[in-house]
Amino acid sequence: MGQQISRRLFLKGGLAAAAGVAASSIPGTEALARPDESKQLATLIDISKCTGCEACVDACSEVNSAKYPDPQKPFPKMYPNRVPVEDWSDKQDVNDRLTPYNWLYIQHAEVEINGEETELTIPRRCMHCANPPCVKLCPWGAAKQLENGISRIDSDLCLGGSKCKKVCPWDIPQRQTGTGLYLDLMPSMAGNGVMYKCDRCYEKVAEGELPACIEACPEDVQTIGPRDEIIKKAHALAKEINGYIYGENENGGTNTIYVSPVPFEELNKTIEKGKGKPHLEPVKDTMAQANNLAAAMIVAPIAGIAAAVGKYYKRTR
């Protein structure tokens, strides 16, 4: 209750309230730093149901192809030479990894269930972190998080510096050179295209429709709903199948909750990882360290004032 009030105050009451609340709960910035679980949408992915048919992958491409890059060639020369050209425009059909033209793919894992060799298939895309570093650390505001928790990169604003990918624990966003705003600025000196990733079909969701991959899945692998409800469902499912959960606490909590019949450690060992192929490792909260300093920022001026006042009293005495 207290936490909920402080969060609300923080969001609605502006700075003054925030300062008061944070100062009164040091060390307790975590209390403030909690997403609104009833507003953010999360998906539950039941790995045991997925057959790897790739209907979701096709549906994603079909619905989102209009958003795919259409780069101008030849690309402007970029300086210095080390700046990599990343061009997927001739490899648009690649669908065994994430690319600017493929925001969802199926990962394969060979595991043993009850002594039997089994292949599990795992749909992989952006996790839609509750507090997404890709969005928060984007220096231009090109990456954004909607109120329903969807994070997306605005292809009209992105300069393609790839910082979002570097700070993403799963290296999700993928770059296409030769497209976007940087072409209109100083294409040889700054920027390098646009970053692309799953935007959770935000337009469809805004219309009250399901994301394409969820709608197309014949096995109902994915369920979407408010985060708190999805977490409850995930736990119920995990209990029922004696399974494991990934995404609930990763990177401080994501809006993609996987439930698997085998431990994610096992899955992570057998899946193919690398460029455009995200891992399934435990991930600590990347934003937490700096955010924990936020409380100290409120104390700092108070300390400064105290020091000055102390000096004054010493003088006047």
Added chain:
Amino acid sequence: MNHGQRNTRAISLPGRWFYLITIFFLTLSGFGQMPIFKRYYIADIPGLGWLAQFFVTHYIHYLGAILFLAFAAYMIIDYLVLKRKSRQMTATGYVRGALLVGILASGIFLVIRNLAGSNFSSSFIIFLDLSHLGLVMAFLFVSLYCLIFKKHWTTER
């Protein structure tokens, strides 16, 4: 002799160094928020590799901000309570002060943006990013001018 020299500034020598070093690291880590140090080989210089590590520059920027906030609060109170009778702010002092207020204000909002659960509109975030950067550039130019032409924040009344 010595007396006159000391009086040209309201700030002690260690205080001045504290100010300069904090501003230096804030600027460096601040520019490090943009993906430029790797591209332009600056992060390849031994000892500067951290400039390309975004979580490190982010953390250092916050640490710098904490030190700077404490420093600024100290200087303001010190001026108001102790120094105002004998010294007054100069025009360039007011300009730099105003720019710093803008930088701090936009910075505070950016800190709030980074907390989970904050949900500023994207146009507001773009406004914050650009004004933070623009004000810093203005502040650096004004500071450079003041350094070259020996303009101080305050003068004797």
